Amino acid sequence: MTIPAPISVTGLNHSFGKGSLRKQILFDITTEIPQGEIVIVTGPSGSGKTTLLTLVGALRSTQEGSVRVLGQELCGAKPATLENVRKQIGFIFQQHNLLNALSAVQNVELGARVTGKISRSELRKRSEQMLIAVGLGERIHHNPEQLSGGQRQRVAIARALVGEPAMLLADEPTASLDKQSGREVVDRMKFLAREHGTTILLVTHDNRILDIADRIVHLEDGHLSTFTESVIANNRLMMKTLADNRKKQEIEAVVEELDETGFHNLLEEITDESQKFLKGTALANDMAFKSMLSRGLTAFTHKLGQLLNADRSSLFLVEGDSLLLKVARDIDDDNEIRIPLGSGIAGAVAQNGQAINIPDAYADDRFNPAVDKQTGYRTRSILCLPVKNHQGEVFAVAQLLNRKDGQPFDQADEARFAGFIESIGVIFETLEGLSIMSQRAGTNGSG
Numbered sequence: 001m002t003i004p005a006p007i008s009v010t011g012l013n014h015s016f017g018k019g020s021l022r023k024q025i026l027f028d029i030t031t032e033i034p035q036g037e038i039v040i041v042t043g044p045s046g047s048g049k050t051t052l053l054t055l056v057g058a059l060r061s062t063q064e065g066s067v068r069v070l071g072q073e074l075c076g077a078k079p080a081t082l083e084n085v086r087k088q089i090g091f092i093f094q095q096h097n098l099l100n101a102l103s104a105v106q107n108v109e110l111g112a113r114v115t116g117k118i119s120r121s122e123l124r125k126r127s128e129q130m131l132i133a134v135g136l137g138e139r140i141h142h143n144p145e146q147l148s149g150g151q152r153q154r155v156a157i158a159r160a161l162v163g164e165p166a167m168l169l170a171d172e173p174t175a176s177l178d179k180q181s182g183r184e185v186v187d188r189m190k191f192l193a194r195e196h197g198t199t200i201l202l203v204t205h206d207n208r209i210l211d212i213a214d215r216i217v218h219l220e221d222g223h224l225s226t227f228t229e230s231v232i233a234n235n236r237l238m239m240k241t242l243a244d245n246r247k248k249q250e251i252e253a254v255v256e257e258l259d260e261t262g263f264h265n266l267l268e269e270i271t272d273e274s275q276k277f278l279k280g281t282a283l284a285n286d287m288a289f290k291s292m293l294s295r296g297l298t299a300f301t302h303k304l305g306q307l308l309n310a311d312r313s314s315l316f317l318v319e320g321d322s323l324l325l326k327v328a329r330d331i332d333d334d335n336e337i338r339i340p341l342g343s344g345i346a347g348a349v350a351q352n353g354q355a356i357n358i359p360d361a362y363a364d365d366r367f368n369p370a371v372d373k374q375t376g377y378r379t380r381s382i383l384c385l386p387v388k389n390h391q392g393e394v395f396a397v398a399q400l401l402n403r404k405d406g407q408p409f410d411q412a413d414e415a416r417f418a419g420f421i422e423s424i425g426v427i428f429e430t431l432e433g434l435s436i437m438s439q440r441a442g443t444n445g446s447g
């Protein structure tokens with residue numbers, strides 16, 4: 001026997017307004033969320049995310065289609081049925097609706113009281129624990145108006161979670177939280193989902209928390225993407241979010257914050273996407289993707305330097321019979337640095353396809369001090385690796401300069417560098433492919 005999904009939506013349409021002002025907001029939404037699954041809804045502002053959430057939460061009557069929640073059909077349901085469903089759901093909304101006359105802990109207690117399952121003393125204990133869990137242990141007896149927006153949001157979250165609801169509906173729960181508290185809150189949700197089988201439907205713009213989802217669906221102009229479409233949309237959205245992130249936070253800063261695992265995961269995600277491109281699929285003319293890659297490449301290369309404790313890191317591209325310095329800090333695009341193939345350390349790596357690791361550049365006669373002169377930099381140790389394309393040809397060279405502790409790069413550095421370079425190589429190759437394609441498109445367009 002299969003357990004019916006706690007959320008099952010079929011052919012849902014929803015409109016606001018009357019007569020000529022009537023406007024359809026949701027179109028033929030069909031989706032099912034199994035018990036204990038965390039589903040994230042993404043999508044642009046105004047696409048209907050909150051509307052969908054309020055329909056599933058029995059906060060608004062369903063007009064057309066079927067919305068089955070926790071075993072009840074909501075379309076055409078009596079108010080008592082809707083209320084019964086609502087009682088089993090924890091809500092976290094942007095407007096947190098805390099009662100100002102009550103303290104934080106009393107507000108949290110309200111969340112559990114509606115379910116009526118817990119004794120008074122147990123209720124107080126749990127509510128306090130939940131406030132401690134969201135980082136408000138010191139503010140248990142404060143009233144909402146004595147709390148900041150983010151703190152109030154956390155009280156609302158504690159209130160939604162304290163009754164261990166069968167289902168949690170959350171609209172931008174981390175919007176007003178800093179990175180650390182946002183992470184704690186979603187981890188708490190994930191714990192609930194796993195420990196208690198709580199089904200979670202979560203609307204978010206916050207791409208830092210997308211990783212907790214079992215599934216991400218995408219709403220655009222009231223249409224929910226099918227699974228395959230949403231996979232593409234998700235990736236594109238991620239890319240676009242990353243690309244657009246410049247407004248809020250330079251991609252470099254985003255990457256900067258990642259630890260080695262986080263960085264590795266991000267690279268994997270992007271290289272997957274790049275590989276799809278290389279296989280000739282959808283992303284060919286995606287400017288957002290391209291701009292993300294190109295900005296990303298600089299950030300990634302820099303990040304590599306940081307992770308491997310190098311003073312500098314750079315990427316060269318093989319172009320004809322020379323190497324072109326493509327990515328390095330403090331070198332602008334006009335100041336083109338070219339090295340003949342076979343000359344210098346990078347040139348030698350490009351030619352032989354073998355890594356070179358030298359402790360003292362100036363003592364090595366393959367080293368070409370002219371580049372140092374050009375950049376005004378004093379190189380000591382170098383770790384230089386070939387970057388191979390998917391056909392195994394060296395098409396680029398990656399280089400780390402001057403280990404920060406003054407020691408030469410060792411074998412462990414080389415192994416880690418090589419691991420990352422494999423991913424970065426795919427991204428680089430994709431970017432070059434995209435550049436060549438757009439150049440070609442340009443030529444074809446004018447001729």
Ligand SMILES: Nc1ncnc2c1ncn2[C@@H]1O[C@H](COP(=O)(O)OP(=O)(O)OP(=O)(O)O)[C@@H](O)[C@H]1O
Nearest residue numbers: 016017025043044045046047048049050051052219
């Ligand atoms: N009560 C209402 N009456 C009329 N129109 C409404 C109402 N609520 C929402 N809308 C409209 O429905 C559309 C979808 O709104 P909704 O709040 O669901 O979007 P959203 O995806 O949650 O956006 P955001 O990311 O900005 O929160 C919008 O165009 C909005 O103006």
Ligand SMILES: [Mg+2]
Nearest residue numbers: 049050051171
């Ligand atoms: Mg909304």
